[in-house]
Amino acid sequence: MKIHEADAKSLLVAQGLPVPPWEVALTPTQARAAAVRFLADPANATGKVVIKAQVLVGGRGKAGGVKLAASADEAEDVAAQILALEIKGLPVRRVLVGPAAEIVKEYYLSVLLDRATKRLMFIGSAEGGIEIEQVAAERPEAIVYEHADPLLGLPDYAARELAFKIGFGSHWKAGAAIAKGLLRTMLANDADLVEINPLAVIREHGAQGVPVERLVCLDAKITLDDSALTRHPGHEALRDLDAEDPTDIEARRYDLTFIKLDGDIGCMVNGAGLAMTTMDLVKRAGGEPANFLDIGGGAKADRVAAAMRLILDDPSVKAILVNIFGGITRGDEVAHGLIEARAQQERDVPMVVRIVGTNAEEAAQLLQAASFVTAASLDEAAAKAVAAAGQVTA
Amino acid sequence: MSILIGRDTRLVVQGITGREGEFHSRAMLEYGTNVVAGMTPGKGGQMALDGAVPVFNTVEEAVAETGANTSCIFVPAAGAPDAVLEAVAAGIKTVFCITEGIPALDMVPVVEEVRLAGATLIGPNCPGATSPGRAKVGIIPGSIHAEGGVGVVSRSGTLTYEAVQAMTDAALGQSTCVGIGGDPVIGTQFVDVLRLFAEDQETEAIVLIGEIGGAAEEEAAAFAAEHLHGTPIAAFIAGRTAPEGKRMGHAGAIVSGGRGTAASKVEALEAAGIHVAGSPTELPQLLRDAGYRGR
Numbered sequence: 001m002k003i004h005e006a007d008a009k010s011l012l013v014a015q016g017l018p019v020p021p022w023e024v025a026l027t028p029t030q031a032r033a034a035a036v037r038f039l040a041d042p043a044n045a046t047g048k049v050v051i052k053a054q055v056l057v058g059g060r061g062k063a064g065g066v067k068l069a070a071s072a073d074e075a076e077d078v079a080a081q082i083l084a085l086e087i088k089g090l091p092v093r094r095v096l097v098g099p100a101a102e103i104v105k106e107y108y109l110s111v112l113l114d115r116a117t118k119r120l121m122f123i124g125s126a127e128g129g130i131e132i133e134q135v136a137a138e139r140p141e142a143i144v145y146e147h148a149d150p151l152l153g154l155p156d157y158a159a160r161e162l163a164f165k166i167g168f169g170s171h172w173k174a175g176a177a178i179a180k181g182l183l184r185t186m187l188a189n190d191a192d193l194v195e196i197n198p199l200a201v202i203r204e205h206g207a208q209g210v211p212v213e214r215l216v217c218l219d220a221k222i223t224l225d226d227s228a229l230t231r232h233p234g235h236e237a238l239r240d241l242d243a244e245d246p247t248d249i250e251a252r253r254y255d256l257t258f259i260k261l262d263g264d265i266g267c268m269v270n271g272a273g274l275a276m277t278t279m280d281l282v283k284r285a286g287g288e289p290a291n292f293l294d295i296g297g298g299a300k301a302d303r304v305a306a307a308m309r310l311i312l313d314d315p316s317v318k319a320i321l322v323n324i325f326g327g328i329t330r331g332d333e334v335a336h337g338l339i340e341a342r343a344q345q346e347r348d349v350p351m352v353v354r355i356v357g358t359n360a361e362e363a364a365q366l367l368q369a370a371s372f373v374t375a376a377s378l379d380e381a382a383a384k385a386v387a388a389a390g391q392v393t394a
Numbered sequence: 395m396s397i398l399i400g401r402d403t404r405l406v407v408q409g410i411t412g413r414e415g416e417f418h419s420r421a422m423l424e425y426g427t428n429v430v431a432g433m434t435p436g437k438g439g440q441m442a443l444d445g446a447v448p449v450f451n452t453v454e455e456a457v458a459e460t461g462a463n464t465s466c467i468f469v470p471a472a473g474a475p476d477a478v479l480e481a482v483a484a485g486i487k488t489v490f491c492i493t494e495g496i497p498a499l500d501m502v503p504v505v506e507e508v509r510l511a512g513a514t515l516i517g518p519n520c521p522g523a524t525s526p527g528r529a530k531v532g533i534i535p536g537s538i539h540a541e542g543g544v545g546v547v548s549r550s551g552t553l554t555y556e557a558v559q560a561m562t563d564a565a566l567g568q569s570t571c572v573g574i575g576g577d578p579v580i581g582t583q584f585v586d587v588l589r590l591f592a593e594d595q596e597t598e599a600i601v602l603i604g605e606i607g608g609a610a611e612e613e614a615a616a617f618a619a620e621h622l623h624g625t626p627i628a629a630f631i632a633g634r635t636a637p638e639g640k641r642m643g644h645a646g647a648i649v650s651g652g653r654g655t656a657a658s659k660v661e662a663l664e665a666a667g668i669h670v671a672g673s674p675t676e677l678p679q680l681l682r683d684a685g686y687r688g689r
Contacts, residue, residue, distance in 0.1 A: 113498055115608045115646065118505045118579050133651055150506035190497050192578075227471070227645060228497035257643045261635075272576060272643025273550025273605050276632040281673055283635045292636070294643040297533075297551075325552040325559075327521075327535045328417075357535060357555065378556065379673050 001224045003238045004054045006096045008220035011189055017181040018174070018216045020202070022098035024054070031079030034097035036072045041099055043204040045211065048100035049075055053082050053092040056243040063087045068100050090243055104213055106198035107166060107175075108132050111148070111182045113192060120148040120186065122179060124166040128198040154183050171201055174215040189235070190228030195221040247310050254306040256295055263288025265389050266311035266320040266349075268304070270295050270329045278323045281378055287386035290317045297328040304337025305344070312345055319350045319389035321381055326357030335363040339370045350388035354381040396525035396570040397545070397590040397597070398488055398516065399427075399464060403529045406431040406453060406462035406486070408469055408477045410442045415468035418492075418533050419443055422466075425536040427529040431456035453484040464488040466522065466531050471495040474518060475504045482511045489581070490531050491517035498645065501579040508581055515581025519644070521551040521573035534558075534571065542567015542689055543598035544681065545591040547584060549576050549605050549644070553632055557603055557674045564678030566688045569597040576605070576644030584614035592621050599626040599686040601677055602668070604659055606633035607647045611659040619666035626684035629663050630671045631656045 003011075006024045013019050021038070025031035035049045053065030060066050065087050069075035075097065085092045106129035114121035124144040127135050135142055144165045148154045154162075159176035168175035182194045196217045206212035229235050241249065251258035257272065261279070265287045269275035272294045279289040291314065295307050311317055324334050334355060342351070354375045355363040367374055373388070375381035405422070409415040410432025420443055423429045431450055432442045438451030450456040453465065465481040467474055467490065474493035481489045489508070496518050508515045516523065522532010526539035538555055540562040548554040554573050561568060572587050574580055584602060591597045600622070604611035611631065618627055634656040636642045638649045649655050660670045669680045 113502075113578055115578050115610070116613070119502060120499075150502045187499060190499055192498065225497050225499065225645075226641070227495045228499070231472075231497075259637070259640050259642065261637065269552075271550065271552030272647060273548070273553030273603070273632045274556060276605060276636055276642050276647070277553055277556070277630075277674065279636070280632065280634045284672055289635060292640075292642055325555050327533060327552060327555060328414075356559070357538075377675060379675055 001226055001229065001235070001239060002056045002243070003222055003224060004056065004240065005052065005220055006054055007238045008222040009217070011185055011222060012181070012217055012220055015181050015184045015188060017178060017185070018214065019220070020098055020101060020216050020218065022096050024094050025079060025097055026094050028076045028080040028083065031095055031097050032072050032076040035069060035075030038097065038099045039072065043206070044099040045102040045203050045205050046100045050098055050100040051075060051078050051082060052096045053085060053087060054094045054096055055087045055090045055092055056240055057088040057090060060087060065092065093242060101200065101202040101218060102204070103198070104201040104203055106200045107168070108135070108197045109166070109179065109182065109199045110193065110195035110197070111186050114147065117147060119150050120183065122146045122148070122162055124162060126167045128200065132197065148183055154180050168215065171215040178215065178217070185222070189222070189232060190225045192223045192225050193221065197221070247313060251310055254303060256293060256303065256307055256310065258310055259292040260314065261289050261291050263290045264316050264318040265385050266290045266314065266317040268293050268295060268307050268311060268320065268322045270297065270299060270324050274323065274325060278321065278378065278382070281382040282321065282386060285382040285386040287382070287389055290314055299329050300333055301337035301340060304334050305341040308338070308341035308345065312347055312349065317349060319352065319385045321385035322351065322353040322355070323378060323381055324355045324357070326355065326359060329358065331355040331357060331359040331363030332366060335366040338372070339366065342370070350391070352381050352384040352388060354378065396528060397587070397594050398514070398523050398570065398572060399525050399529045399531050401528050403464045403531065404428050404430045404460065404462045405464050405466060405531060406433055406456045406460070408433045408453065408465055408467045408481065410434060410447065410449060410468070411437055412468055416442065418468065419447065421536065422530055423447070425530045427531060430460040431462050453480045453486065457484045457486065462486065464531065465490065467491040467493060469493060471497075475500040478504050478515060479507055482508050482513045487513045489513060489515045490520065490522050491515060491581070492520060492522060492532055493517070494519045496577065498578045501577070505579060505581050516572065517575040517580060519577040520575030520580070521554060523570060523572040524568070525570045526568050532573070534573065538562055539571065540567035542569065543596060544568045544601055545594065545597035545599070546571040546601045546603070547587040547591070548573050548603035549610070549646075550603060550632065553674065554603060557601060557630065557677055560675045561601065561678055566678050566681065569594065576646050578608070578646040584610045585617045588614055588617050588622065592625070599681050599684070601681070602627065602629040604629065604631045605644065605647050606631075606636050606642065606649050606656050607644070607654040609654065612662040615662040615666040615668060618668060626681050626686035627668045628671060628677045628680035628684065629668050630674050630677060631659045631663075
């Protein structure tokens, strides 16, 4: 699950990491109030505030979602502009307001799960502020990789090594402490990724206006492990429902895995690998899948009926392909669910059903009696579904 | 010979008294697997599966009393990492973890402990393994198999059944079928299983079933190019039409930052001389094209 920058920063602060102050505003008036506060802050070296759109997609800056303002009036105007934006299809509902930093140098630091080594891995670079993929492509030698120990985490010596390798200069102590803090954030929240870009040395006004430099997390991106959400009750509140299709929310309620796609052939399958394969074969047969839908193992009739409603909620669906390989899932249960669902459905959409494995014969009898179109092989089922969708168009 | 499991498997089922654990233990026993013990804390002394299998409070006890050497875990996600640790601590060398939905970070120290103990963990979030005619451990339906010489390794569940059924229908039996699991952190990777197949006298040909996400298929291709010369291999990759940035059901099945695409995996496999099927039903023909005639 992706979360907003402001929420990610809160998780960092909870682990004692240095993050410049910010406020979240839902309206231009709120943004103005926040700007007044940050403009009056004696530590603010630029005399400006930054206003950043809070949306769960990259490229906010290029889309006009990150702007500076030098006065309260300007901040209100800029916030109004940004709150009216839609970035990559997502409406901007809130903005982050904070002091505009005077940046001395930008770094990159992240922790992620490295699947190949089955360990957590730090990625660091003294070339921050741009996408790390770009640095990796152009100057791979500018990137430092360091694995955390699976049992010990990041001992102090390893944190120092990492800090010196990245090249934080006089800020190495802060760099090492931040690396340890990112790992704590990762573990405390069951994150998949904690990414700071930029991690920056900024200049602020200290006591008596003397300039002081410090290393801070200027931006933050965190994604959370969906499998661990139940043990972090507070995390569900961080979910941005705007970034989700309404059917995603409905699917979660029935414990179905549903991903909406652009095609017109609805798919209902048990098992993630087989569901992907079914989509691939629809495409291979000349059609376009309308969704990915895994009804999971041991699905019962009511779950099948819920899955059917989800598929039919998409008006572009012209045919439905049901592909079940019974192991734990019993074919006759699915057949009952399909018959029940068809009796209730408002729209008459052709359906091609293939059920093999456990209780396939009972399923076949039920489906035959209810005059469903059936198929023996997966390839045949895909071809029939594509043909059925084509006929509806014509 | 087969790999990981066989006639000498003595299985303890952790979570045998749960709904899933009981259902699948019964199926394993019916298939002919030597299920010697069950383990559920607090139910020690009872008998499971209509008196066929003794239940113990700890794996250690089960091992001491029955000589169990392999474990199959049906414990819910919250307790499954601990169940793996318990099995390994009791000296079990081959552990199958069927449980789905374990937080990924929980598995990081666990796979390290398994490695340090010199044990093998298959899964989590895997369907298990079958050695046709000898034993099955996990949830793969026994009826789809036939005895033979094809080793099957897969990241998926029902997709594996689909491929195995296609092989059986084409009269190509299997030596061992292994589902390694769809999570980001799993104990055994494709290359580990390929290494076992390479050493197994009985495995004459290999089917590899991958999916989007990670780079395990690319690593498998590199391994095959170096160590499996002359072994007919066919592959299938699921998720050619999967959109970027979406988790396709399996926690590990995601294309991110342009990495982990089906195209990259197909390219790596083909560069290693492995033919990649457009549909699981084409796998038997691809093996025949690669020179495999079956038994």
